[in-house]
Amino acid sequence: MTKAFIVGHPIKHSRSPLIHGYWLKQLGISGSYExxxxxxxxxxxxxxxxxxxxxxxxNVTIPHKEAAFAGVARRTERAERLGAVNTLWVENGVLWGDNTDVLGFMANLDLSLGTGWEQDVDTALVLGAGGAARGIVAGLQDRPLERILVANRTLAKAQDLVGGLERHGTARLEVLAWEDLDRALPGSQLIVNTTSLGMAGQPPLTLDLARAPGRAIVTDIVYFPLRTPLLAAAEAHGLRTVDGLGMLLHQAAPGFERWFGVWPEVTPDLRAMIVADLEASR
Ligand SMILES: NC(=O)c1ccc[n+]([C@@H]2O[C@H](COP(=O)([O-])OP(=O)(O)OC[C@H]3O[C@@H](n4cnc5c(N)ncnc54)[C@H](OP(=O)(O)O)[C@@H]3O)[C@@H](O)[C@H]2O)c1
Structure with missing residues (x-):
């Protein structure tokens, strides 16, 4: 029987065991994920x-992703670029680390909006410069955008994030002061919230979305609640929205394949099960 884990501190709220447990059962694999x-x-x-x-x-989660990066013997190129590891496995006796958060975020956008969504996007506005933001900015760098703006309450952290990522692809990376957010909205066709604002127990993220372009896409990586105040406001303005649960589901698939040997599907049933679990814990 193959065994896998998620390691973190604290860890009791993680939904990953539910996701992997669902796939193990669906695929009839004798394994565990604890x-x-x-x-x-x-x-x-x-x-x-x-x-x-x-x-x-x-999997590795908060607060160990940087320590895992430092502690593995080999890393994928993606993990190398991000300075953080969220997936571990052993190959021929060598401890490897990958970072699948970036794949999860991009797969969620691609599958929710359809490939080619970037054709409508010149500028992406990323709010936040915490642990999750770095992978998201790196993922967006791989797409044919002109500009990625990073705005954070603490300006120095946005500067560090932008300064720490090498140029990849076409997009210029720029830092934006938090106070200038609303002014950047008219020119931003993709708006991404990676801050914890809007999460249950946190204040909402309030943006003047009336200033955003009519075809703008608004996505939130906060998934508890699933329909954050930001997404609700975007819907009210007729904007396209993508919620954060897909990122969580899609980032899990590459690890599952490494440990259990099969690429698992992110199905509507899986999503419904996690949504029900989130609802039950409200
Ligand atoms: N969907 C998914 O799969 C997924 C994956 C990872 C994370 N998440 C969610 O994403 C959120 C962020 O996670 P993280 O790991 O990046 O957290 P983090 O490293 O703690 O970063 C938090 C970010 O939120 C900002 N922030 C916090 N309070 C704020 C406030 N009152 N006003 C303005 N900005 C504020 C911080 O700004 P400062 O730098 O100024 O403090 C920072 O940019 C969490 O809700 C987490 O659950 C979802």
């Missing part, structure tokens, strides 16, 4: 010993 709570002090030891404890690999 939550493991490991403190930062113990993480180095966990990395060194999980394989001998019988695990094929697993």
């Amino acid at each position: 939550r493991i709570d490991v403190t930062p002090v113990d993480f180095g030891n966990f990395l060194e010993t999980f394989h001998e404890r019988g695990f094929a690999g697993g």
Whole structure:
């Protein structure tokens, strides 16, 4: 029986065991995927010993993604670019790390909007410069955009993010002051919230969406609640919206394939199960 895990601290709210458990059952695979709570002090030891404890690999979440990056022997190019690892596995005795957050975000956009959505987008406006923002900006750099603006409450963090990513593709990366957000809206055809604003228990993100272009796409990576105040406001303005749950579901697939050998499908049934679980915990 193949065993995998998600390691973090705290870890009890993670939906990943539900996602992988669903796929194991659907595909009739004899395997397990368990939550493991490991403190930062113990993480180095966990990395060194999980394989001998019988695990094929697993996911890494807050606060260990940078420590996992530093602790693996080999990294994919994607992980290298992002400085963070969220997926671990062992190949020929070598500990590998990948970062699948970026794939999850882009797959969610592609599948929700249809490939070619970038044709309507010159400028992407990314709000936030935390752990999730970096992968999202890197994913957008791979698309044929002209400009990616990064705005963050703490300007220095947006500057660090932009300064830390090398130029890839066509897009110019620029920092935008938080106070100038509304002014940037008319020229932004893709608006991405990566801040925690709008999450249950947090204040909403309020943007003057009347200023956004009529065909703008608004996406939020916050998925609890699924319909954030930002997405509700975007719908009210007739804008196209993409919620954050798809990112969570799609980032899980590459790890599942590494550990269990089969690429799993993100189905409407899987999504409905996670939505029901989110609803039940409100
Ligand atoms: N859908 C998915 O698969 C997925 C994946 C990862 C994360 N997420 C969600 O994305 C959100 C961010 O995650 P993260 O890991 O990037 O968190 P993080 O590293 O803690 O970053 C939080 C970001 O939110 C900003 N922020 C917090 N409070 C704010 C406020 N009152 N006003 C303005 N900005 C504020 C922070 O700005 P400062 O720098 O100024 O503090 C920072 O940019 C969380 O809700 C998380 O659940 C979803």
